[in-house]
Amino acid sequence: MMTRFLWTGMGRNLRLFVLLVLTVGIAVPLLNVLMPQGSPLYVPSYVLQLMGKYLCYASLALAVDLVWGFCGILSLGHAAFFGLGGYCMGMYLMRQIGTRGVYGNPVLPDFMVFLNYKELPWFWYGFDQFWFAAAMVVLVPSLLALALGWFAFRSRVTGVYLSIITQAMTFALLLAFFRNDMGFGGNNGLTDFKDILGYSVQADATRAVLCFASALALALFLVISGAVVGSRFGKALTAVRDAESRMRFLGYRVEGFKLFVFVLSAAMAGIAGALYVPQVGIINPSEFAPGNSIEAVLWVAVGGRGTLVGPVIGAFLVNFAKTWLTGALPEVWLFALGALFIVVTLLLPKGIVGLWAQIKSRNLARKAVSA
C-alpha cells in the first residue's frame, strides 16, 4: 500500500528527475573519491562540497514550496527549521569532540568551559548518541511547526499576517541563539567539529558520503512530496490554497491539511539543515537571519512555485550565481539578487519551469495551426 502510495503520485517527469538527482548524487562523490587528481574526470573537493550544500538548499526550497506553492502558506521563516535541524546535528558533533577540544574537557564543549559552565545543561543530554540527535533533527522543527501552526491555523491567520508571524519566529530564534546563556555557543555557534559516526568530517570520503546522503534525502523528499501532492489529499490541498473558505463549506477541516504539510515541510527542512552542518563545518545564529528564509522563497519563485522540480532548479541556479558572483564581483551580488526578484515577479510569475511549459504549449499550438 505504501509503495503504491509513493509510486502512483509520481508522474513520468518527476521519476526522471529523481533519477537525475540520484545519478548526480552518486557520480559526483564517486568521481571525487575514485579518480586520480590529474584525470579530466576528477571532481575537485570544493565542487563536491558545493554540490552537497546546494543539495541541502534544494531540499529546503522543496520544503518551502510544499507549503507555499501547494498550500498557499508563504512561510518567511523556513530557515528557522533548517537552522534548528542544523543545531541538533551540531550538538551531536560537539559531543563527539570529547577530549580533543582546546580545554580537553570530556563532557563540556569548549564554549561551555570558557563560559564557566559547571555541568552540561539538561537539553544537551542524549546528544552524544547519534540516534538521539537524528530523532531530534526531525522532532524539534516538527514540534515547533506543530505548535506555531496549531495556533495560527486554528485562529485562521492567513496571508501576509501568517508570513509576518513566521518571520517573527525566525527573528526571535536569531535573538535567542545569540545569547551566551542560551547554552548554544552564542554568536560563535557550534564549530570545530572533528568526526561524525567515527569518521573525520574533513576527509574527502566522509564528504563524499555526506554529499550522497544529501542527494538521497532530496530524492526521498521529492518522492514523498510527489506522493502527497499527487494524492487526493494533494487535490484538496491545492483547493485549500485557491479557495479556502469554499473548502470549509464543503465540510473540510482546513487546519488539518495545513498543519500536516507545515509539519512535514518543517521536518524536511530540519533534515536538510542537519545534513548541511557537517558539510560546512559550522552552525551559528546567522542561519536564523530573516534574509535566509526570504532567499529560500526566492529560489522557489525563480524555479517555479507549485511544481516539485522548480524549487530544486531554482535553488541550484540562484546559489550557483551567488557562488560565482560573490567570488567574481562581490559588490554586485545583492543588486543581482534584487534584480532577479523584480524580473521573476514581473516577467516569470511561474518561474523557469512555468516558462518552459509555456514555450512547450506555444510550440504545440503552432504545430496544430500549421498541421
Place this chain on the structure above:
Amino acid sequence: MNAPRSTSALLYLSGVTVSFDGFKALNNLSLLVEPGEMRAIIGPNGAGKTTMMDVITGKTRPDSGEVVFDGTADLTKLDEADIATLGIGRKFQKPTVFENHTVRDNLLLALAGLRRWYRLLLAQPTKAEHDRLEHILDIVRLGPQQHMLAARLSHGQKQWLEIGMLLAQNPKLLLVDEPVAGMTDVETETTAQVLREVNKSHSVVVVEHDMSFVRALDVKVTVLHEGSMLAEGSLDQVSADPRVIEVYLGR
C-alpha cells in the same frame, strides 16, 4: 436557553434577529421549509437574503432566535464544517469553483464522504464514486467538459458545476444563491430545469431576483423585506399582494 424545539420541518427559523452595528439585517425572521420542498426567496436589495443564508450555514451567528435543522440540530451552535457535514450545502452568489482543478476533480472534492486529511492521503477512487460522478455530470450537463480545467468553463457552466458540487455533497438541503445572475435566457431556462431535476431528490432553497426564472421554477415563494417575511405563497399570489407591489415599485 431552551432545548431546541422538535419540528417536522426540514428547516425551521423562528424569531431570528441579526444586527450589524445597530442595523438589523434580519428582524424577527421566521421561515419553514418542509422536507422535499423547493422554495424561492425573493426581495429587494438589503432585504436580508444573504444574511439569512449566512445564519443557516453558520457563517453569521444570530443575536437571538432559533434555527433548527432536520427537527433537532441547533444550527446556532455549530460551525460551517459541522453544518456542511450535517447536510446543508450552499452555492454562493459568485461562482467559486476550484479553477485550477478539472470539472471532475471539483466534483470529486465535493463528493460526500472522505473529509479527513489522513484518510485522503491513501484514498483510491472507487466504482461507487465513479458512478455517482457520472450521474451528477449528467444532471448538470457537464459530461463532455469533465476533464477541462474549471477556469475554462463559461459563466453559466461554472454555475452548473457549483450546483453539481452541491449535489455531490448529497445534502438534505441545498441553498442556492442567485444562480442565474449574469446568465443568458437559454442558460436561465436550463438552470431552472437542472434545479427541478435536483429537487426530485433534494430540498432546495433558491434566492433569486430574476422573476422569469422564479416563474419557471413554479414553486412557493417567500418575499423578504427589511429583514422579515413580507408575504408567502405562489408567485401569482405574492405578486398580487399590495404590500409586495409597494416594496418593489413604491420607492
